[in-house]
Amino acid sequence: MDSTDFGESIRHVSAFSALAEYAESSPHNEMDYKMTGGNSRLANEFAERVGSENIKLGALVELVEQKRGTVRVRYRSSDGVAAGTETLRADAVICTAPIQSLLKIKFDPPLSPAHQAAAEQLVYARISKNSVVYDERFWKDEDFSLVSDLTSHYYFHSTQGQPGKQGILTAYAIGEKADVFASQSDARRMRIVAGDLRDVDERAPKLARRIVSYAWQRDPYTDGAYALYKPGQWFGIRPILQRPHGKVLFAGEHLADWQGFMEGAIETGEAAATALIRQGS
Ligand SMILES: Cc1cc2nc3c(=O)[nH]c(=O)nc-3n(C[C@H](O)[C@H](O)[C@H](O)COP(=O)(O)OP(=O)(O)OC[C@H]3O[C@@H](n4cnc5c(N)ncnc54)[C@H](O)[C@@H]3O)c2cc1C
Structure with a gap:
């Protein structure tokens, strides 16, 4: 029964993650809550606040390049007839790709050997x-x-x-x-x-x-449901995966304290955005 929480048998799960799942003090399980009207309301609300003109769908990032204080993100657009490669420039980037997808993106300069090795060890449910x-x-x-x-x-x-x-x-x-x-x-x-x-x-x-x-x-863009930290990995590889790579910060479910949940994913995004705002001010 517990394996539906982790996506694999609890035997394969970090003791800390398992404890965090069950030792929660709240009388309610997070699964008790549902989004009235369907979960897509969350994405739609984000889109409204960010402005849909600022969102690119069907854009598969292939390269993240940092040079002279600028980050360039090259992506392949599968947007209707305009298929091809395009580039965005930014002062900084928050990358929320799940780990298997991160491994498919080329970073220039490359991720540190420790970061790369940590990413290669993390599996998904x-x-x-x-x-x-x-x-x-x-x-x-x-x-x-x-x-x-x-x-x-x-x-x-x-x-x-x-x-x-x-x-x-x-x-x-x-x-x-x-x-x-x-x-x-x-x-x-x-x-x-x-x-x-x-x-x-x-x-x-x-x-x-x-x-x-x-x-x-x-799913070719996630290669799994959510991250599965094995024994020793929560305090082993997770802190390494959380480290920024120059002006590229990382966020997402797999790095969250409340790992495996939307709320956790959002918290990591907010933390990364706050860090960028502080750096800029
Ligand atoms: C079966 C199942 C049940 C779940 N149930 C719950 C639940 O009841 N409650 C709950 O809170 N959470 C639940 N979750 C977890 C929740 O879905 C995740 O925690 C959340 O979606 C993570 O958000 P994220 O933004 O970190 O990653 P994701 O939602 O995985 O988003 C990552 C995005 O990156 C995109 N991407 C990948 N590679 C690239 C690339 N190269 N370029 C551009 N984009 C790329 C992917 O297409 C994807 O859209 C469930 C998950 C699953 C699979």
């Missing part, structure tokens, strides 16, 4: 989410969730509090189970996810209508 629409909500309880020892691993009710006869249960699988799902077709994934529910209701496979799946370990 394998997580696959498989949401199946059923013609009927056979699970009855609004707050239905279930941990199983089957491939589907963990189920939760995704249409909780929403009207309608049909409903969605999401199967959230980690580690090897996530890799099994990632290797299947949608049809077979749906057979596994609905079939694993036969002990709850034998009609589940017949009621299953459609599946939408995502495996973060196959």
